[in-house]
Amino acid sequence: MEKQRIRVLMVRLGMDAHWRGSMVVARALRDAGMEVIYGGNQMPANIVRTALQEGVDVIGLSSLSGNHMILAPEVVNLLKKEKAGDIKVVLGGTVPPGDVEKLKKAGIAEVFGPGSSLKTIISRIESLKAVKAA
């Protein structure tokens, strides 16, 4: 049977305007066989709405503006409210190391700081999906 493809929604958080990171990761995930929906800039409520409509497994948030401590946890909380806590949320961007633990406590499944390799990002997202399926 054909392996089910992982569906990922990739968005930039809030006003953040840097698309290079999110675009490069989106292309890498697609090349790794995932289905990627690129959502542009969105606020948490829209992100969750799009994720539900598209039936994604994973939401990839990108932020280089420093807004991640406010907006990323909001996405997780809204998902829970919608009873869609099984959708995993990952975050990439300029995240200072000190924030990582706080973000994980807030329910962000993975945090990819500057310099993260595409290989690592792909394999962690694949294992998230495996956990979800199990």
Add this chain to the structure above:
Amino acid sequence: MKRGIFDSAKIDEINEKTAEWEKNRYGGRRQLKNKYKTLSGFDVKPLYTPGDVVDFDYLQDLGYPGEGPFTRGVHPTMYRGRTWTHRQLAGFGPPEETNKRYKFLLQQGATGINGVFDYPTLRGYDSDDKDVYADVGRGGVAIDTVEDMRILFDGIPIDEVSVSLVTCQPICNISIQSMYFANAGDRGIPLTSLAGTSQNDFLLETAITVAPGVLPPRASFKVSCDAIEFCTRHAPRWNPISFAGYNYREAGCTAPQEVAFVIAHAVACSEEMLRRGLPVDSFAGRLSFFLSAHNDFFEEIAKYRAARRVYYNIMRQRFKAEDPRSLMFRFHVQTAGVALTAQQPLNNIARSAYHALAAVLGGAQSVHVDAYDEALCTPTELSSVTALRTQQILQNETGVINTIDPLGGSYYLESLTDRMEAEVLKILDEIEGKGGLVSSVESGWIHAEISDAAYKYQCDIESGEMPIVGVNCFQIEDEVLPIELFSSPETLKVQKEKLRRIREKRDPRKVQKSLDAVARCCERNENLMELIVGEVKNLITEGEISRTLKRVYGVWEPPLF
């Protein structure tokens, strides 16, 4: 007619000797890599000789500093007459805080202000907009009304210090630059005496750093050209646009694309200004450029030199400019932020110093050196002073300023400058074939070019082909961060409170009248800056102006993926 300066019999002899050396001395020995390439992918040979620059015609290709084609520099004296401006980027939080940082940097010997704005301001949003609460005061200073502008420059002699406003996007620039001019007027400083630069680059709005709800390319371009026209007529010492090749490069493009895109942009603006009836020499002298200094040292120097030569030829031949200033590619450099690493951040001091050295050997007019913590946060006071000191060490201790274009005549550098020039011209032709730059943005071609180059760059890091110290080699396991990070001062509350007071005290009829006038101005296709400079006194906000523009022009979804 081009005439090489080398004797052709001598060249034959050199080529013969070079071939012999390659075969007998160099060949057959161990080489660390199979292929050597520049960062942008040009092949690099083991050795360069006069045989690589056989048509090298000194007078035509290089000439003299301050004379066409300006390959060696735009000023006759270069850094012996005046050093480059040390223009460190600064801005964060509310204007009260950034005002303090400006004063601090000026006290420390900075010779110009380089003001950066927060994410909502750059995208045309007010601090109390429902979608921006997480971004207010981040990445720059928050400005909502002309009152904020007064606070931002309070006590700073803006009639003496040149001020760069990093108003990346035209939708932001049209309001913010107008507020800056209006504030100068309130202080009794005539526009004619203001020196400075605004960024005002429509590619930043539509292709490079996009945001929710941007203006369509043609509208954004029109708005940027309004500022150019306004300054040409009223503020002749102001550079109304700074073609932001730096940002194009940060988004992923290569060195030749960076230069080709900025020059294509200058061509588009020049054509539009001519269409508006302005003679080329009235505006071209104020078109300015902003480039990156990336990792490949020689390629970057070749890039700056090639840019000057290409631009000179285009402005002279295509636009028939005569004033020497119209023919000069004058540029500011920022060291490449994208080359900084979050790992072992103090290494960034060394990286940025090499970048700055390339900028200065390439003849930059002003330089910003990145702070070592920029891959992680907004620079702290310590990191920004260290960056400024890096410039001061370069200028005062290394001797690089003693002679002009010291690497000119290097066989490698001249050959690379030629190669860069040829590649830039090729890309310019391609853009021309697509109907010019604005059309190339509308079709998504620019986005695809940049995205492809960015992806390739990352794949090269991934494969280890491009070593990055601390990232894919010489890593430290479980590194403890050796630096303190900046934390932004409270901004949201401060700005919201100010806006609340302003909305309460201003005259709503005047506000409505002003905004109606802005809408009418858009509909009639008149110059927006002519109008907005006068209207901001009624305390209309940046967000209100932007929303009016979007209502008339519509919004656009950039074709990114």
